[in-house]
Amino acid sequence: MISVKELTKRYARNTAVDHISFEVEKGQIAGFLGPNGAGKTTTMRMLTCFLPPTSGTATVAGFDVLEQPLEVKKRIGYLPETPPLYPEMRTVEYLTFVGKLKGLSGSELRQRIDSVCERCAITDVKNKLLGKLSKGYRQRVGLAQAIIHNPEVLILDEPTAGLDPKQINETRELIRSLAGNHTIILSTHILPEVEQTCEKVIIINKGKLVATDSVSNLQSRARGVESMLVEVAGRNGDLDATKAQQKLEQVSGVSRVVFKERRENRSVFEVESCKDQFIRGDLARAVVQAGWDLNELRPASVSLEEIFLKLTTDQSGEPAQKAAAAGDAK
Numbered sequence: 017m018i019s020v021k022e023l024t025k026r027y028a029r030n031t032a033v034d035h036i037s038f039e040v041e042k043g044q045i046a047g048f049l050g051p052n053g054a055g056k057t058t059t060m061r062m063l064t065c066f067l068p069p070t071s072g073t074a075t076v077a078g079f080d081v082l083e084q085p086l087e088v089k090k091r092i093g094y095l096p097e098t099p100p101l102y103p104e105m106r107t108v109e110y111l112t113f114v115g116k117l118k119g120l121s122g123s124e125l126r127q128r129i130d131s132v133c134e135r136c137a138i139t140d141v142k143n144k145l146l147g148k149l150s151k152g153y154r155q156r157v158g159l160a161q162a163i164i165h166n167p168e169v170l171i172l173d174e175p176t177a178g179l180d181p182k183q184i185n186e187t188r189e190l191i192r193s194l195a196g197n198h199t200i201i202l203s204t205h206i207l208p209e210v211e212q213t214c215e216k217v218i219i220i221n222k223g224k225l226v227a228t229d230s231v232s233n234l235q236s237r238a239r240g241v242e243s244m245l246v247e248v249a250g251r252n253g254d255l256d257a258t259k260a261q262q263k264l265e266q267v268s269g270v271s272r273v274v275f276k277e278r279r280e281n282r283s284v285f286e287v288e289s290c291k292d293q294f295i296r297g298d299l300a301r302a303v304v305q306a307g308w309d310l311n312e313l314r315p316a317s318v319s320l321e322e323i324f325l326k327l328t329t330d331q332s333g334e335p336a337q338k339a340a341a342a343g344d345a346k
């Protein structure tokens with residue numbers, strides 16, 4: 017549904033987006049991640065035909081953003097970083113104005129306004145001046161205008177920025193409910209949001225693509241090996257942690273055992289296995305046969321945050337974000 021090939025945007029001396037390529041399938045929600053200044057907004061502005069690419073191509077629903085911008089715009093709902101709201105307009109006037117621009121009229125327009133007001137929880141500010149709305153409400157009106165014409169594709173630049181926790185949840189729910197019929201790209205700095213809402217992740221750093229994959233593939237790729245958390249407890253009193261560690265190390269297929277922590281008579285270990293080795297059964301048997309209790313045995317999860325930091329941190333260990341900021345200052 018969205019296909020980006022070698023897309024590049026250069027400003028005078030700065031390459032904001034540098035030959036990035038990715039695809040988003042119909043009905044998918046893709047999370048667009050990257051530190052400040054990575055090029056997320058610039059990419060989204062090119063996808064929505066607000067900014068011409070320097071080189072490369074992007075197509076939305078089969079239409080090229082440079083050659084058929086009108087066809088693209090018809091099919092896209094865009095929530096910009098700062099929603100373009102006219103302060104002297106009332107919410108309902110603004111939505112009417114945007115709806116008409118998108119080709120809606122009459123009873124269909126009125127119905128769509130009612131429906132988006134309800135979905136975005138802005139019915140109570142329908143008659144308020146936009147200039148007098150709080151930041152969170154402005155954000156919600158921004159979302160309402162993006163979906164007013166029920167577009168096939170939604171491009172949302174930080175849709176939950178400035179919202180309170182309850183609204184963040186409701187907005188996530190709204191976005192999830194739109195998936196399936198709609199194809200969505202959303203940028204965010206809230207990593208758990210991506211884990212909860214998105215099937216796919218696109219990570220960019222300093223204008224370059226660093227990863228595009230499903231959340232679960234990224235996690236296993238970042239790890240490269242399978243790793244399990246194992247909690248072992250002594251039956252009568254203390255557990256000899258060194259002995260337990262040795263026992264776990266002897267299990268076939270185990271490549272490494274790391275002692276994590278000790279809680280009273282229990283010890284927690286992270287056990288890594290060679291890829292494609294299924295060791296859970298053997299681990300459990302080894303613990304029980306040694307006369308200990310197996311309190312817990314579960315895959316150690318790698319958070320998206322760890323992956324993100326790994327992928328967007330310079331080899332020198334300096335966060336990419338700082339490096340980019342230093343570059344900008346020159």
Ligand SMILES: Nc1ncnc2c1ncn2[C@@H]1O[C@H](COP(=O)(O)OP(=O)(O)OP(=O)(O)O)[C@@H](O)[C@H]1O
Nearest residue numbers: 027030032050051052053054055056057058059344
């Ligand atoms: N109009 C412009 N002229 C020159 N440089 C620009 C312009 N707009 C953006 N840039 C530069 O392009 C780079 C990418 O900016 P962009 O706004 O796309 O980042 P972002 O990933 O959206 O960041 P954030 O998370 O802070 O929103 C930055 O280095 C920025 O300074």
Ligand SMILES: [Mg+2]
Nearest residue numbers: 056057058097
């Ligand atoms: Mg941005």
